[in-house]
Amino acid sequence: MPGPRTRPLLLAAALALTAGFALPGTAAAFQLAPDSPVSPNADDAAISWWVMFVLATAIAAALIIGLLRAVRGGDQLGPRTRGTRSIQGRVGAGLALLALAVFIFGIVVTESSRQVEATGPDGLQSAQRDVELPEGSQPLQIKVSGQQWLWRYEYPDGTFSYYEMVVPVDTAVVLELRSTDVHHRWWVPALGGQFDAVPGQTNQTWFQADEVGTYDGRSTEFSGPATAAMRARVRVVEASEYEAWLEQQATDIEAAQANVAETNAETAEGDEATASAEPTEAPE
């Protein structure tokens, strides 16, 4: 393809590229796949990523090699090539089969990814603290609300928290995504894909963290100047620890609200309602 003069330049570019990949390799673990998954739906994403990555790379590589070989040509003009209807039909049919296979594969992995799995033996067995449920039947429902530029999580008992979501390990957690202002997008790479929080609509996703740990996420929809700061964190803990945390959080909130109410009562009697409106509406 390129003339002899550009070849050294291309070589230099390739070397620079190689160096470019080697360099960050020392800083961070070099990887060609999304973050290591710790949830079944993230597993599905990783599997489909690898399948599609290999498939797309193979097709692209084959076509590029074909192009470069074809253009290498000779100095002599070959016979004039002419298309026939049948060869086009065969190539088209082959590509259509490939597309069909990929489409079916896509449906299978998507359905698998959407399927909320049953909570495992180590998980939280009754999602609602005061309600007894048959074992493993009820996922933990958490309402996730995006606002510029913070995530708010509301747990089934009305307790809430910001930025950091605490969930029990091995438990199916269903997130109900909403937005109070503009579009946001929930994404914790290790726990599955991206899902929009749209004003006026409810979106749903789920995850089931296999391992205790802390997983970082970020909003990937542009939502204004502080989009970059709109990060999220999911702390996965043991089921017992989760219940303890929930009680502690409820106590803290009550204390804080009482404190606020007290302060308000001292400063201005009439302001109490409005000042405590935000915290008090959250429970129930």
Add this chain to the structure above:
Amino acid sequence: MTPPTIPAGLPRPEIVTEQMPKRGAAWLAIASSGDHKDVGRMYLATALAFGAFALVELLMMRVQLSIPDSTLMRPEVFDRLLSAYGVTALVLFAIPLALALMTYVVPLQIGARAVALPRLNALSYWLYLAGAVTIYLGFLWHPSEAGTTALAPLSDTTYSETFGVDFWAAGLLLVVLGFVFWAINMFTTIRNHRAPGMVGRRMPIFAWAAATVSGLLLFIGPVMIAALTMLLIDRNFDGVFFDALEGGAPSLYEHLSWIFFTGGYVAVVIAGFGIISEIFATFSRQPQFGHRTLAGSLIAFAVLGVLAWMQNMYSAPIGIGWLYFAMLMAVAAVIPIGLIYFNWIATLSGGRRESRLPMTFALGAAVVALVGLAGEWAQSVIPVGWQVANTGVAWGDTHLTLIGAGVLGGFAGLYYWFPKITGRLMGDSLGRASFAALIAGSFVMVLPIQLAGLEGMPVDVYKFFGDTGMSAYNLIGSLGALIFAAGLALTLVNAAASYNNGAETGPDPWSASTLEWFAASPPPVHNFDLIADVRSAEPLNDIRDAVRTGTTTWTPPPVGAPAPTDDAVDGSAGDEPAPVAVGVAAESEETATEASSSGSGSEPAAETESEHETGEGGASEDEPTEERAESPAEVEAAEEPTENAEAAAEAERTEAEGPGREDPASEDDSEDDDGESPVA
């Protein structure tokens, strides 16, 4: 305006203007012109200028993102650049660059003397320019900060209080309206103004691409106009189209804007594919392999690509059935794209190796666009899309596709048709340096950012955090952007420098087979003195063969001769004011007042093809009444002040405008024996 009827058997009269009207300033003549070539040149210059704008914005954003926790820019400043960059790169640069080449070349390719709706065509350009200026006027006041697509409700007054979004939306609305007008004209021209015999199976692929892009713009343009109108109503007249609290639907804007932006992206790819097809066929000296499949694949890709707009919205609360529909469309796009590449490979094999500059660019464009499209295709599987959408991965694939088809493909077309537009070649060494930098820069820029995306680097953010391990990726990506910028700037410089100083060339520097090379370079206002009678998909090859075998009465001008014997039939010599003969059938709305230089002058030294005969200037010898003149240039310099500049600047060229011939029948003679049956 019904032309006078001519009794049968009589020769048609020539219209002769005794006094040529005074022309104003050159820029005024171009600006007020309805000639598709003038409009195309204006489109081209404006698109390249906005390419420079987009480049500056991209560079500034990459500088900001080259270090973690960057504080070089306030977030608002970054958001302004981001909001301007999105529309500038795609809607003000990549699409208009494609439209520019189509506006200039396609009427020539199909053997038309003018476009069908010249004023609408000119209006489309002026709307585009006015809209682009409106978008940038925002920078005098307070530009939009609402992101690349200005997604409502972020772009509503509640969250974007200043007038920035109004400038952005109103400007974009004008631009899109211009595109719609452009599409109406182009579609009508291709439908109605083809030369005799130029049926679909003989029409060049680039013309097919133009027809496809026209149809596409006719669909996506009104959609975006609707979305922007609703946005402007929401913002200025208390509308609630996108206000969820009042029962509006924010997702409506998301759908409509994605239809437009996806369609625009697809249009750029189709235009790039059209350019690449032409260049591959020309430089491999082969006919288009699978002409019918190529044309059909372009159309299929347009349909599938637009219908897959929800591929950008996998994460939205949409019923899963709709997402499967989008996935099916996106996955099926592999069929037309694969067929296109297959046919290109078939065209190239057996061809002769010619590493001319347009070929180099076209090959680079095909490779880079393929890498990007393969990535997009991988993302069409829903779980993959959920994982990598709006990250560096998706950003990289979109950019690779647009760099491949839009920048490299557009530049391939620029290098290919620049000699037609200006009569001069673009510089070779600058071009090769530009190509190397563009290829290296685009991969060095994109691939590290894609790796960062795999680790969770989102798009559209003004900074990333130092604790996320993306610092090295981003730094390398920024360096790549610098290399890329250098490459893009080199071609812009090359075009500017070659405009007046490039090596002069004849009408057909590449020995191509399509009709645009039958006209002079640059073509006269009426494009063709003789309208070819098209007998195959390679009409110019037929004409060459006819000349070689002597089966035509039409003789080409001698190749490379200083042209003392050339017919100078514009009658510029003599004592009388120069009469200019204008063909009755010249469809140009302007009277052909220009006496454009013919291509019969200097041939490029580099050109080796012997059958280089297609000069326009060799006017037919069956015009015995025309006065002939020696050394017309000198005479003209004295006689015609309005054309002094051109005549003096190109003194060595011969002014030799043949009278327009409206009767294709006479041209029939030249090719009768050569009626090669169509390929496909």
